[in-house]
Amino acid sequence: MGPGSERAPRSALLDLLRFAAAGLIVLYHYRFDSPIKLDLFSPLFDRGYLATDFFLILSGYVLGRAYGRQIALGKVSDEQFLLRRVMRVWPAHVVMLVAFAAVIGAAEMAGRAPHNAAQVQWRDWPAQLALIQAWGLHRGEGWNVPTWTLSALIVCYAGFPTLWRRTLGDWPAASLLVIGVSVLAGADLVSEALYGQGVFDLPSNLGVMRALPLFVFGALVARASEAGWPLRRWAPWQAIAAFAGFCVLQATGKFDLPSMALLGVLIGAAGEVPARGRSGLADRAAKVSFALYITHVFVATLWFNFIHAVDARFNPPAWEQWSLWGMAFPAALIAAVVFERWADRPLQAGVAALLRPRPGRYPALAPNGSGRRH
Template sequence: MRRAAHEPMDRSPPRIARGGWLDALRFVVGALIILYHFREAAPVPLPELHPVFDRGYLLTDFFIIDSGYVLARIYGDRLAVGQASLRAYARQRVLRVIPAHLAVSLILVAIVGGAALAGVAPSDPRWFDWSQLPAQVLLVQAYGVPGGQGWNAPTWTLSALIGCYLLLPWTCRALWRWPPVLVVIGAVVLVAAADLAASLWLGDPIFRLPMRYGILRALPLFLLGVAAAYYGSRVYVAPRLAGAIGLAAAVALVMMQAFGAFSLLSLGLMTVIIWAAGAIPVLRPSRLIEHLALMSFSMFLTNEVSRIVWFGLLDALGQDTLPSGARWALWSVGFADAFAAAAVFRYGFDRPVQIWLNPSRRNRAVGDHAAVAAPRASGAVVSAEHAG
């Protein structure tokens, strides 16, 4: 029988690649996380305009799910059969996060310490309690260790994700032997059960657990992303159909937020959107989208520092006495500056350090240079080292 002209020759799922919908999603969500962190600094706190601005926890959870999806798509098959070096994988995951995290932490400490020496007190001193700093710098605040509050608070996500990263090899070995549909069902049941357990025993739903329980919040969501990746790498869905499903999920997600959080359902819809984006081949990769997505880790890591510095300066100069229009203009400048600062950090520090840590001669190892510096050759999208 002759193949129809419109029927694809290759019915295997496409490999994820740079410059496509996954990258676009990463940047858009990263931008929304910056907006979430800037919400209370606006002349009129944004949640007073609509409660959707207080639902930034869903954006953080998006990045956790996306982390599991992308890492499992890149490394899952090799980790499952033992073809990847666990030592090299662990080294790359840790080194992808630690240098940038330490650099931003030192910058923030220098700014706060320098201001203190100059006699300038922060607007909210509780945010810079020195006793909270060690747990945050060591990235242990997501494992029940006291401390880690304030300062660059969103780094609890990095703390939790490092644990998820290191568990991925054994996760893939356990899951890759089962049918994809069963893995997805199991992951959904796990998230629902974890949410029920967290609500009963800890007093908060899983998607809003405080940072000291960060690993308990992140791991089920990370596994949901891993399950979506396993399904996406095994089950072919025509790109047009995948796109239609993803678009329908996005529309449903946006419409729901007009009426309420519907958090668990929102997490499910976000997972569908991520899966659909990965099921669409990147036929014309965009270098701009690729670079914007690569900047998302720096956006996550630096936006709190940008917010603290900008609005701390404005408070010291007495912005409360300014008219509303001027304050909105200054808020907008601060919001835009957060992107500029992230770009400077990305290209001035993070990218050069990662290239130095992962030179091309080490391409034989499982690492970020293969996924970052040569993404088109590997067909891989950089992992979600930044969740925010």
């Protein structure tokens, strides 16, 4: 497999970055319900979508590191790979969406429409359940908003094995990175031509077009890692430089394409930072990240409806409003920890048992080719 064949696909730093990105996405979505819109303080609060793009790049990278060798050696078929990936996200998604429907349905029966009623239209629910809301088939968006990325990633998963096999060979790492950035730039130009806006600004119902180039970029970063980039001794410094450059760009203005390029470098470099022993905290944070991603909007629906009711009845002073708003973040984290432990983990155990290869119905043939059925 080349110089990177013995590199570890897991990184404690990458796990912590994943958790930090999930936290930024929570802030990005909760900013709408703050007592004063956070965008008024700084335009940075309006760029939380970059954390979602980080996840999309990370998805391509992690799958390349975790599954690339198996796919290259033919140890897992394209169908098996797609089934595993879909079953990793769909069961938990269904649980959350059913919980959403139960809460919204109960509220409507009680005559209390949620304050974000425009985001929970019943006509959009079936597409979300099937995870096809990002395929450009309809304009509706809402309910568990972040799951548009899961919808788009299903398409990415379907194409990943072919992409990985096509990039096998003695590609220089620099060439792979340049190709990856070129894919992002090309997608941005196509999006501007077709929709009059950059690919990173596309609405969620066009999520496949937004996610696919980012996912491909992440996979190519993983291929560059397999080709020997970056050297372990330089990885921490490259990660620091990429993160610093990203922060400088955000403080300067809206520069999405170079920001994505730096996120790819950050992910590739962080993936090679050696861990000093096993980090239980980082591993736990990575597991909770997915739960936080798919539960925080549900928590927001409950919490902020409560806050709006309190505001309407008691008109509390500003400091109490900010306190109530701030409590949504620990509430979201607690809900994510509970969901990961008591919902997602048991669901995945059941999926693993369901997908586990079963012994053959009939005994193996004897060396001479004979064998009797029982």
